[in-house]
Amino acid sequence: MRCLPLWLFVVGLCAANPLIAEAQPSCTSLPLSHPPTSITPLLRDNRDAGYLNEIVPTDQAAELHLIGSYSGSGRIVIGPTDKPVVLALSSFKPSLWRIELQSGARLQKIILFGRDEQRVSGASADVDIVNRSSCPVWAYQWEGAGENVRYMHDHYRGFLAAAQQESGLAETSFQGNYDAGAYFSIPPSRNHYMRAPAPILHPAEVRVLLSATPAEAIAHYEAAMDRAPAEFRPTMKILIDLMKDHKLPTLFPNGGLGPDPGAPVGPRYLFNPEAAVGTVDSGSDCKGFYFAGQADGGNLKCAFGNQFFVLGKANNVLDDSWGDDIVNPGRGDHVLHLGWGNDIVVLQEGWGDDIITKTCSQSVLPTNDRNRLNWASQFSNFIVFGPGIRPSDVHWEMKSTLVHEPSKSRLTINDQCFNFVFTEAGELRPYQQPRKPAAMSNEGRSPTSDVPSGGAR
Secondary structure (H helix, E strand, C coil): CCCCCHHHHHHHHHHHCHHHHCCCCCCCCCCCCCCCCEEEEEEECCEEEEEEECCCCCCCCCEEEEEEECCCCCEEEECECCCCEEEEEEECCCEEEEEEECCCECEEEEEECCCCCEEEECCCCCCEEEECCCCCCCCCCCEEEECCEEEECHHHHHHHHHHHHHHCCCEEEEEEECCCCCEEEECCCCCCCEECCCCEECCCCCEECCCCCHHHHHHHHHHHHHHCCHHHHHHHHHHHHHHHCCCCCCCEECCCCCCCCCCCCCEECCCCCCCCECEEECCCEEECCEEECCCCCEEEEECCCCCEEECCCCEEEEEECECCCEEECCCCCEEEEEEECCCEEEECCCCCEEEEEECCCCCCCCHHHHHHHCCCCCCCEEEEECCCCCHHHEEEEECCEEEECCCCEEEEECCCCEEEEECCCCCCCCCCCCCCCCCCCHHHCCCCCCCCCCCCC
């Protein structure tokens, strides 16, 4: 018997099975069939716990209610409703959901999702139970907040999309809880939930919490400068003056390490009027915002956080793993390990010989974040050249090293993910590849240059 070629076998298999021939979307990446447009949040124990969907198509034949958990095995009490109830349940952990039907309850269908085995008890025999626990979607919260934005969690978006796809309905409510055996009710009980005073429009879209006009942001910064330690004020003034000249933005993107790596980027102020002078604990972590150079020199190591460093001549090495930092290295020779985050380095005339190593990953904002923040700069990091440093006096000595000719100061960068901003007028000339030397003329050749490699006969 002859063996079929592998490619012919695959073609035949795909022809026999159209599900293989045409890839189907994963249940964890389905689009929302009915993105909610107006909801009323529900609070439980002063925490976000769910919502009521205020705009549901009136021609729906049933109500879709979502209940999510982390630890699972909740108790669900179902009372009378206007329409039959379709219940979508999800949990991260294995669960046994307990259903209690009150007089007048109209439970029609239960759909089970989760990361692990999901079972249900207490439903009447005529209730359709659809087990989709092979689809690993679950959520105990619908929204997250951080870095000055509120946004729908990817976990919840996946759960909601899968429930809508399976039921063909828009959701009437969502309830979530982290704890095992939590109590839920359909409809959501007013005894357990506090309703927010105002609805949220388009809750599936990112909502920016910080929105300051340029004038408001500059006033905020000037108030911070008035309260800052004296050695930091000259650097702050350089940055504020550049904002007034429209050479720097007034709000900046967050680049810190948040609890949700999939969270959208939100805006931040560059410095805060209430910021504290920092201290270093055990040489590995920095607490506070303002850090001045130590009189005895040495190294300064910071693991996380947003800091403002004015190093002077003493500090030799700054090792900052993660954070949105401002660094004025002063006029000494410094090595700046800036790591992750969005950083601003401010160089003053005669800055010395400095080396910057920077983690450039995520230094270009995704399109959605750029549009939301109105971010026009190429990168999220800046190198600022202070007063007296003219662009015409700065040139590339090599691809990674800039030289300021009047002071012979040098700056070496391991990777280019910085916007260059000059206080003085003009533009920095781009790096030019050195020209190759011209070929030697005949007069410049040696007498034996035309002799074959085998030598003369």
